[in-house]
Amino acid sequence: LDPSKRNSLQRCICDGDLVIVYERHDRIKAVKVQKGLDFQNRFGVFKLSDWIGQPFGSKVLSNKGGFIYLLAPTPELWTLVLSHRTQILYLADISFVISYLEVVPGCLVLESGTGSGSLTTSLARAVAPSGHVYTFDFHAQRATLAREDFERNGLSSLVTVSVRDIQGEGFPEEFCGAADSVFLDLPQPWLALPSVRKMLKQDGVLCSFSPCIEQVQHSCEVLTSGFTDPNVRLIGDMQQLILDIRTFEVLLRTYEIREERMTTSEADHESPVGPMRKKRHCTPHDVDDSQGERTATTVTARPCQESRGHTGYLTFARLACS
Ligand code: SAM
Numbered sequence: 001l002d003p004s005k006r007n008s009l010q011r012c013i014c015d016g017d018l019v020i021v022y023e024r025h026d027r028i029k030a031v032k033v034q035k036g037l038d039f040q041n042r043f044g045v046f047k048l049s050d051w052i053g054q055p056f057g058s059k060v061l062s063n064k065g066g067f068i069y070l071l072a073p074t075p076e077l078w079t080l081v082l083s084h085r086t087q088i089l090y091l092a093d094i095s096f097v098i099s100y101l102e103v104v105p106g107c108l109v110l111e112s113g114t115g116s117g118s119l120t121t122s123l124a125r126a127v128a129p130s131g132h133v134y135t136f137d138f139h140a141q142r143a144t145l146a147r148e149d150f151e152r153n154g155l156s157s158l159v160t161v162s163v164r165d166i167q168g169e170g171f172p173e174e175f176c177g178a179a180d181s182v183f184l185d186l187p188q189p190w191l192a193l194p195s196v197r198k199m200l201k202q203d204g205v206l207c208s209f210s211p212c213i214e215q216v217q218h219s220c221e222v223l224t225s226g227f228t229d230p231n232v233r234l235i236g237d238m239q240q241l242i243l244d245i246r247t248f249e250v251l252l253r254t255y256e257i258r259e260e261r262m263t264t265s266e267a268d269h270e271s272p273v274g275p276m277r278k279k280r281h282c283t284p285h286d287v288d289d290s291q292g293e294r295t296a297t298t299v300t301a302r303p304c305q306e307s308r309g310h311t312g313y314l315t316f317a318r319l320a321c322s
Helices: 003-010 075-081 091-100 118-127 140-152 189-199 213-227 276-282
Strands: 018-026 028-033 038-041 045-047 059-061 067-071 108-112 132-137 158-161 179-184 200-210 236-252 257-264 291-305 309-321
Touching: 028 075, 045 309, 059 158, 075 091, 075 118, 091 118, 091 200, 091 236, 091 309, 108 189, 118 132, 118 140, 118 158, 132 140, 140 158, 140 276, 179 189, 189 200, 189 213, 213 309
Parallel strands: 108 132, 108 179, 132 158, 179 200
Antiparallel strands: 018 028, 018 067, 038 045, 059 067, 200 309, 236 309, 257 291
């Protein structure tokens, strides 16, 4: 997970490495490789010493001939295996947040609450090597556990965890005007917004995650009041304004991808984008017309039944000067 060791994806597994053990898409686990220990699952027993020296991505066998894959840890995989101490953000939201918060290497990012550190881990990779994420949670034990995770994952130089009530006290004054981006995942984010405005650099961006629309409405009312707030901060003769307030609802839809064989008559193929392709939205891989009929292997995508749907609302706003 340490971004300075990004080329580690190509290297071989060493004693002490964190490995993501992949059985299938819903059975993934983080395992620390230690000589002399075993990993056991329903496929049998795997000797961890056998994994040392194997390249990441290898398929390894158990004593009963069952197999698993040994994957290199990435923030994406960490989100799937971390221990849940709170609700967490998943990749649909994380990728959106990082892109619309404009987090790039060198950025200073403020975050609250830290929770289980799912988003923080991806933020750390995005700001590396020269930026930093300062993350705050008012729950001391959660902050301690998150700090331990970041240390174990080699992220200590990129992330600082502190205990602080951000809704009550706001972010520390030392970050005034220094933050490129601020992210909030708090129950009453509007209470933190006056402080966020003080922390953001000119052109800095805020994102607030809320599971329900009432929280979004309350936050947006506070954000828009920035236009008329008599306490608005003045830089020289410029007035700082909160602009570009936009809320997105993130709806997760998983698609099941299948390869299917289908047969069509010659007539269907008069046009290069004939009925077969139009109807199925498919890409033919393989065409055989020896029988007067054509058989094509196509890839189809259907929405999965168990799609989780709504994850939450993401409200973005930018601090600008008039
Ligand atoms: N985004 C995190 C992740 O991806 O792992 C999950 C955040 S969790 C849903 C919300 C966190 O906010 C909790 O850990 C909670 O302790 C913290 N929190 C709630 N109120 C807070 C406050 N006033 N100040 C700081 N942290 C707070």
